[in-house]
Amino acid sequence: MTRLIIQKAKQSTPAIASKVDKNPTKTDSWLQALPPNLRELTQHSMGPLLLDLEEIRLRIGRPILFRIGLHELTASITGGPTSQLEEGYIVTRQDLERTLQVLSQSSLYAWEEELRHGFITIPGGHRVGITGRGVLDKGQIRTLKDISGLNFRIGREITGCSEHVLPYLIKDGQVLHSLIISAPQCGKTTLLRDLIRQLSNGIAALGLRGVNVGLVDERSEIAGMYLGQPQYDLGLRTDILDACPKAEGMFMLIRSMSPRIIATDEIGRHEDVAAINHALQAGVTVLSTVHGNSYEELKQRPVLNELLNWKIFDRLIFLSRRKGPGTLEAVLDGKTLERVR
Amino acid sequence: MGALCIFVGCGYLGFKVGDQYRQRTEILRYLQNGFNLLETEISYSSTPLPLALTRIAEKMRGLSQIPFAHAAKLLKHNQGLTAAEAWEEGVSCLALEFPLSREEISILVLFGHGLGCSAREEQMKNIVLAREQLRMAERAAEEARMKNQRMWQYMGLCTGGIIVLVLI
Numbered sequence: 001m002t003r004l005i006i007q008k009a010k011q012s013t014p015a016i017a018s019k020v021d022k023n024p025t026k027t028d029s030w031l032q033a034l035p036p037n038l039r040e041l042t043q044h045s046m047g048p049l050l051l052d053l054e055e056i057r058l059r060i061g062r063p064i065l066f067r068i069g070l071h072e073l074t075a076s077i078t079g080g081p082t083s084q085l086e087e088g089y090i091v092t093r094q095d096l097e098r099t100l101q102v103l104s105q106s107s108l109y110a111w112e113e114e115l116r117h118g119f120i121t122i123p124g125g126h127r128v129g130i131t132g133r134g135v136l137d138k139g140q141i142r143t144l145k146d147i148s149g150l151n152f153r154i155g156r157e158i159t160g161c162s163e164h165v166l167p168y169l170i171k172d173g174q175v176l177h178s179l180i181i182s183a184p185q186c187g188k189t190t191l192l193r194d195l196i197r198q199l200s201n202g203i204a205a206l207g208l209r210g211v212n213v214g215l216v217d218e219r220s221e222i223a224g225m226y227l228g229q230p231q232y233d234l235g236l237r238t239d240i241l242d243a244c245p246k247a248e249g250m251f252m253l254i255r256s257m258s259p260r261i262i263a264t265d266e267i268g269r270h271e272d273v274a275a276i277n278h279a280l281q282a283g284v285t286v287l288s289t290v291h292g293n294s295y296e297e298l299k300q301r302p303v304l305n306e307l308l309n310w311k312i313f314d315r316l317i318f319l320s321r322r323k324g325p326g327t328l329e330a331v332l333d334g335k336t337l338e339r340v341r
Numbered sequence: 342m343g344a345l346c347i348f349v350g351c352g353y354l355g356f357k358v359g360d361q362y363r364q365r366t367e368i369l370r371y372l373q374n375g376f377n378l379l380e381t382e383i384s385y386s387s388t389p390l391p392l393a394l395t396r397i398a399e400k401m402r403g404l405s406q407i408p409f410a411h412a413a414k415l416l417k418h419n420q421g422l423t424a425a426e427a428w429e430e431g432v433s434c435l436a437l438e439f440p441l442s443r444e445e446i447s448i449l450v451l452f453g454h455g456l457g458c459s460a461r462e463e464q465m466k467n468i469v470l471a472r473e474q475l476r477m478a479e480r481a482a483e484e485a486r487m488k489n490q491r492m493w494q495y496m497g498l499c500t501g502g503i504i505v506l507v508l509i
Contacts, residue, residue: 036421097458098423106416106424106457107389109464135460143460 029124030154033103038064041089045075054185056152060096063088069324100147103128113243115143117219125155125224125231155224157232161187161326162194168331168340169315170206175199175261176314177280179334180289181298186319187326188289189265193222193232195287196263200235213238214259214284216249222265247271254282263287273307280312294318295332311335344508348501355497361440362486362493364404368439369479371405372449376472383464390424390457391416407435408449428453448474 031039031050038058046053046066055067063074063085073081074088082088103122104111114120119129129151132144169178178195180188202210215238217223224231225242234240239257241249246264253259262279264272267288279286290304295316298304307313313334320327331341375397382393394413398406408431415427422430432449435441441449452471455463 034421039421098421101423101458102421104457105389105391106427107387107391107393108458109383109461110387110389112387112460 030122030126030152033099033122033126033128033152035095035098035102038095038099041075042066044079045081046073049073049081053154054156055154057149058091058096058099058151059149060091060093062091064091070321096147096150099150100130112143114220116141117243118144119219121220121224121226121231123226123231125157125226127153127155127219127221127224129153155221155232156190158187158190158194158326159197159233160194162191162198164328165191165317165331166195166198166203166206168317169195170203170208171314173207175208175211175285175287177286177312177334178288178315178317179313180287180317180319181292181295182289182319183293183321184291185325186321188319189221191317191319191326192263192265192287192289193234196222196238196261197233197235199261199287200237210235210237211260212258213261213263214250214253214257215240216244216246216253216262216264217242218244218246218249219265222263245271247275250275250279254279254284259284261285261287265289266291267307268301268303270303273303276307276312286312295337308334315340344505347504347508348498351501351504352494352498355493355495355500358497359490359493362482362490364439365441365482366479366486367403368405368435368441369445369475369482371401371403372408373472373475373479375401375405375409376468376475380465380468383461383468387461404435404438407438408432424457425453428456442478445475445478448478 031042034042041064042056043050049066049068052068053066054069055065057065057067065085065088066073066075066081071083072085073083074085076082076084076087077089100108103120108115111120115130118131119127121127130144130147131149132147134141135143135145169176180191182188196213196215199208200210200213202208213235215222215234217225217240220243222232223234223240223242225240230238230240239253239259241253244252246267247269250262250264253262262284263286265288267273267276267290276286276288290298292298292304295308298308311334316332316334318329318332320329322329328341330339332338333340378397378400379393382388382396388396391413394409394416398410398413401409408428411431411434412424412427415422415430416424429450432446432453435449436446448471452467455467457464459467
């Protein structure tokens with residue numbers, strides 16, 4: 001039974017899994033954020049699947065859940081993984097409180113800003129989403145208390161995953177304005193991260209010298225900054241503005257760091273469009289991502305419709321999970337909407 | 342020669358007991374200084390607790406740095422301990438080195454229960470409360486010192502003298 005579960009789960013892991021950074025020290029970094037009892041339970045029950053885990057969910061009074069691809073498993077009380085969720089280990093309030101203390105290094109006061117946004121970034125660049133009761137101050141969330149759930153999102157660095165996309169993004173030695181489009185969990189951020197790394201370092205095979213890249217990482221997801229250090233390799237010439245609103249961050253970078261490329265994640269607000277426009281005026285190339293299943297779906301959203309009508313982006317890259325996260329579905333010319341791949 | 346040894350020995354014991362009153366006041370005062378530093382680390386720079394405690398321990402002198410240093414060490418090694426548990430261990434280590442009163446231990450342990458597990462504002466309140474309690478404990482220890490330190494010193498010397506006289 002256990003072997004069957006492991007086989008099923010492994011089948012759902014990325015098509016590009018061979019390039020996934022399965023460095024045990026990186027696994028260690030998120031395991032260290034669990035209290036000893038949950039750490040042991042996870043190690044014991046998920047053993048061979050540990051390096052493929054994508055999410056761990058802890059909710060008070062409900063079973064611990066592990067997600068690998070589209071499969072959800074739990075740790076049975078008797079040991080080993082099981083897909084029978086009712087047999088799983090039930091998370092207690094003490095488990096949750098202790099986990100929060102361990103992952104915040106017993107310094108919740110140092111993570112107030114992060115708590116306000118609902119997540120904490122831990123060493124290794126992994127993110128832990130937090131739910132609880134909001135404490136309001138003048139109508140704004142000041143912090144969270146009575147924590148009820150935690151979601152460990154285990155970040156993956158897939159070095160080289162942008163290699164099959166890069167030839168479509170470079171023309172005459174210039175990087176084209178590009179927008180990566182996909183539904184959540186399809187590898188947008190992972191692809192963007194590797195693109196930044198490659199463009200920052202330079203790609204000799206494509207005749208591109210390394211350029212200064214400015215990254216506005218509003219949700220600390222691309223760089224996984226922890227105490228001022230990026231936890232992922234983002235190349236030699238990348239400047240990072242962490243936890244900074246996208247639009248403001250883009251203006252700041254253009255003013256202060258003179259980047260050739262500005263990268264940011266999940267655009268969609270009016271002010272983002274204004275900032276992208278400003279970047280274009282300054283002659284800076286824009287790389288970004290957006291949630292969406294298709295071009296038609298994006299057109300239904302007023303802000304993105306406006307952005308697409310301007311035909312700012314030279315390349316629209318569509319990803320899916322059809323053959324695992326990061327499956328390249330199509331690359332369109334943003335101006336003519338012709339398929340270039 | 343024997344008489345001299347008895348006299349010096351009793352005198353030493355008297356001075357030693359008397360000195361404990363001075364040391365207690367000193368430890369309580371230095372702990373308050375430590376809490377002042379912790380307040381600065383938390384309120385101005387939001388330094389994570391393991392680093393904040395390490396910095397404070399480096400700046401402190403004598404026995405009062407023990408709970409800070411020990412708790413920092415435990416939290417740094419990430420053994421899954423909470424701040425309250427690490428701090429309590431540190432207080433136990435201090436109590437092994439110096440006979441703290443039950444009330445003093447209780448102030449320190451209660452302070453640990455609120456350590457690191459809430460927002461900055463609550464942390465400040467916790468530190469202010471503990472510091473105030475330590476100030477009161479220091480005042481009581483100072484009064485006890487004024488009353489008893491000299492007495493123990495004289496008592497040691499006098500006891501030594503009486504024993505010597507009885508033996509002669």
